Amino acid sequence: MLTYTLYYWPVPFRGQFVRSVLAHVHALWDEAGIDAISTLMQTAPAGQLIPHMGPPVLTDRATDLSLAQTPAILAYLGRKHDLIPNDPLHDALTTKIIADSNDVLCEMTLNNGAQMWTRESWNAYRPRLGRWMEIFEETGRRHGLTANAGYFFGTERPGLADLTVHILWGTMTAKLPSLRPTLDATAPAIAGLSDRIGALPEQIDLCARSDAEYGNDWCGGQIEASLRAVLLPA
Amino acid sequence: MLTYTLYYWPVPFRGQFVRSVLAHVHALWDEAGIDAISTLMQTAPAGQLIPHMGPPVLTDRATDLSLAQTPAILAYLGRKHDLIPNDPLHDALTTKIIADSNDVLCEMTLNNGAQMWTRESWNAYRPRLGRWMEIFEETGRRHGLTANAGYFFGTERPGLADLTVHILWGTMTAKLPSLRPTLDATAPAIAGLSDRIGALPEQIDLCARSDAEYGNDWCGGQIEASLRAVLLPA
Numbered sequence: 274m275l276t277y278t279l280y281y282w283p284v285p286f287r288g289q290f291v292r293s294v295l296a297h298v299h300a301l302w303d304e305a306g307i308d309a310i311s312t313l314m315q316t317a318p319a320g321q322l323i324p325h326m327g328p329p330v331l332t333d334r335a336t337d338l339s340l341a342q343t344p345a346i347l348a349y350l351g352r353k354h355d356l357i358p359n360d361p362l363h364d365a366l367t368t369k370i371i372a373d374s375n376d377v378l379c380e381m382t383l384n385n386g387a388q389m390w391t392r393e394s395w396n397a398y399r400p401r402l403g404r405w406m407e408i409f410e411e412t413g414r415r416h417g418l419t420a421n422a423g424y425f426f427g428t429e430r431p432g433l434a435d436l437t438v439h440i441l442w443g444t445m446t447a448k449l450p451s452l453r454p455t456l457d458a459t460a461p462a463i464a465g466l467s468d469r470i471g472a473l474p475e476q477i478d479l480c481a482r483s484d485a486e487y488g489n490d491w492c493g494g495q496i497e498a499s500l501r502a503v504l505l506p507a
Numbered sequence: 508m509l510t511y512t513l514y515y516w517p518v519p520f521r522g523q524f525v526r527s528v529l530a531h532v533h534a535l536w537d538e539a540g541i542d543a544i545s546t547l548m549q550t551a552p553a554g555q556l557i558p559h560m561g562p563p564v565l566t567d568r569a570t571d572l573s574l575a576q577t578p579a580i581l582a583y584l585g586r587k588h589d590l591i592p593n594d595p596l597h598d599a600l601t602t603k604i605i606a607d608s609n610d611v612l613c614e615m616t617l618n619n620g621a622q623m624w625t626r627e628s629w630n631a632y633r634p635r636l637g638r639w640m641e642i643f644e645e646t647g648r649r650h651g652l653t654a655n656a657g658y659f660f661g662t663e664r665p666g667l668a669d670l671t672v673h674i675l676w677g678t679m680t681a682k683l684p685s686l687r688p689t690l691d692a693t694a695p696a697i698a699g700l701s702d703r704i705g706a707l708p709e710q711i712d713l714c715a716r717s718d719a720e721y722g723n724d725w726c727g728g729q730i731e732a733s734l735r736a737v738l739l740p741a
Contacts, residue, residue, distance in 0.1 A: 317641065323603075324645040326610065326638065338596060344578060345603035352595050361586050362572060368602075369557075369579035376560065384618040404560065407551065411558040 277302035280310050280330040284493040285444050285483060287343050287378065288329050293436045294347060296479040298354040344371045351433035363426045367434045370412070370425075374441040377405050378492075381445070386496035395503035402452075403459050409438065410460035420465040435470050443467035447480075448491035451504050511536035514544050514564040518727040519682065519717060521577050521612065522563050524674045528581060530713040531670055532588040578605045585667035597660045601668045604646070604659075608675040611639050612726075615679070620730035629737035636686075637693050643672065644694035654699040669704050677701035681714075682725035685738050 277295060279302050281288030295302050310328050318324035322332060325341030331349075332339045340346050348368070351357040357367050380401070383390065417427045425434040442463055446453040456464045470476055491497055511529060513536050515522030529536050544562050552558035556566060559575030565583075566573045574580050582602070585591040591601050614635070617624065651661045659668040676697055680687040690698050704710055725731055 318638070318645040319641075319648075321645075324642040324649075326607075326635075326642060340599055340603060342603045342606035344606045345599045348602045349595055349599035352598065361583055364586065365574055365579045365583035368582045369574060369576045372576035372578045373560075379613070379618070384613070384621065387618065388622070401560075404552070407553075408558040408560060411552040411555075414553075415558075 274301060275303055276300050276334055278305055278332040278334060279303070280305040280313060280332075281328045282307065282310065282493060284487050284490045285440075285448065286492040289444055289483065290343055290374070290437060290440045291329050291331060291346050291350070292479060292483070293440045293476065294350045294354070294356065294433065296475045297356075297431070297436055297473070298350070299475065343375065344368070347371055347433060347437070356431075356433040356436070358426050358428065358432065366412070366416075366426070367432070367437075370409075370434045370437055373405070373408065374437055377402075377441060380405075381500070382492050382496045386494055389496065389499040390503045391499075392503050392507065395500075403455060406442070406456055406460040406463065409442070409463045413460075413462045413466065418462045418466060420461040422465075422469075423462075424466065424469075431470055431473070435466060438463060439467045439470035439476065443471050445491065448489060449500070449504060508535060509537055510534045510568055512539055512566040512568060513537070514539040514547060514566075515562045516541065516544065516727060518721050518724045519674075519678050520726040523678055523717065524577055524608070524671060525563050525565060525580050525584070526713060526717070527670045527674045527710065528584045528588070528590065528667065530709045531590075531665070531707070532584070533709065577609065578602070581605055581667060581671070590665075590667040590670070592660050592662065592666065600646070600650075600660070601666070601671075604643075604668045604671055607639070607642065608671055611636075611675060614639075615734070616726050616730045620728055623730065623733040624737045625733075626737050626741065629734075637689060640676070640690055640694040640697065643676070643697045647694075647696045647700065652696045652700060654695040656699075656703075657696075658700065658703075665704055665707070669700060672697060673701045673704035673710065677705050679725065682723060683734070683738060 277300055279288065279291060281291070281304065313321060313330065314327060322330060322339035323341050329343055329346060330339055330341045331346045340349055351367070357364055379385065380398070413425065416425060417423055418425060424431050425438070426432065442456055442460070446456050471480065511534055513522065513525060513529070515525070515538065547555060547564065548561060556564060556573035557575050563577055563580060564573055564575045565580045574583055585601070591598055613619065614632070647659065650659060651657055652659060658665050659672070660666065676690055676694070680690050705714065
């Protein structure tokens with residue numbers, strides 16, 4: 274039985290964070306598709322499922338509740354499916370990891386394609402991408418994460434923070450593989466965590482379905498073309 | 508007794524969301540100042556209070572816990588001081604309102620000053636700013652908010668969502684008053700809510716102290732100068 278409907282473009286990017294959690298909890302969902310998303314975005318807020326600017330939007334079909342904004346959707350799913358540690362510190366750290374991930378997505382796409390990458394701007398940006406990797410790595414290190422074992426916050430089972438890390442760094446470097454050596458060198462524990470999550474049967478299955486549907490796309494559009502261009506050897 | 512230390516620039520912008528909550532719960536805090544922030548930002552993540560890219564950072568002095576990312580800091584304070592409704596929907600809606608607010612801040616500053624406003628780009632953006640106001644207004648309307656009374660989600664006392672709305676729209680239009688007529692016309696219930704929160708003694712006091720320290724600044728820097736330039740009559 275379908276339990277959710279997801280409104281997101283047919284690419285990984287922000288939508289894949291939601292899909293990864295849905296797959297992890299064995300939820301069945303359908304994707305509303307491009308036409309439905311476009312219609313929703315052109316509707317006045319008073320007529321929208323939830324007043325919002327852009328996708329992702331997730332509808333919980335059991336309650337007919339809709340939510341927008343990736344951090345809000347993830348927090349809702351995380352709480353509903355018990356994927357967030359039940360203490361104020363680790364709750365807040367999960368929120369921080371999601372906010373950091375959103376910042377990385379914005380930066381990697383120059384704010385959703387507001388500008389296009391040039392070789393100069395990319396070269397200037399690369400150290401900052403490395404610093405983001407260091408920030409994630411140090412967060413993991415302080416919570417006992419090692420390259421070979423462990424999840425975030427030392428629990429025995431993966432949570433929302435782990436799934437988020439996998440989709441941010443794992444999906445990014447799977448789609449843009451020239452970035453993977455930097456991740457391995459800069460953030461080995463994060464790379465290991467991402468691989469461990471990616472090896473879970475639910476994530477292997479999601480990844481295969483997404484690859485079949487979205488091909489090699491990560492964020493899509495002109496901004497992805499400009500990103501791929503600067504990642505090629507000069 | 509000081510209970511928190513806040514690391515943020517001497518301007519309202521993101522820091523004011525945190526200050527507003529601290530004032531609301533009668534916390535005493537000090538501000539670390541520009542030099543301490545700059546030093547922290549230049550420190551490798553392994554040596555930072557919490558691995559992060561930029562301020563705000565908040566240290567809870569009782570537990571020596573530090574957090575970064577406005578949404579994470581607000582969620583931590585909101586939960587600690589019982590400012591978030593204790594159900595999954597309204598919890599997620601609070602998260603959404605904070606994420607929406609962050610998007611508006613990013614857009615109004617062209618991603619923290621990555622570009623400068625021109626009259627052309629501002630004119631192109633204005634309808635989208637109006638749509639953000641509509642999104643907030645419709646969210647309020649669906650939860651019983653009216654121009655003359657009520658808080659978000661129908662509780663008897665203000666919560667994190669209300670404080671966030673006040674700092675986003677109230678502070679923005681106080682510092683950039685030419686935007687206030689658009690807010691009044693487009694989002695009267697949100698304007699009313701913002702005014703009701705701004706009339707609380709704690710917020711009057713914070714506003715007076717901030718005005719004395721930060722003058723007329725909103726986000727500060729070159730991006731604020733370019734924003735003020737396009738807000739002047741042609």
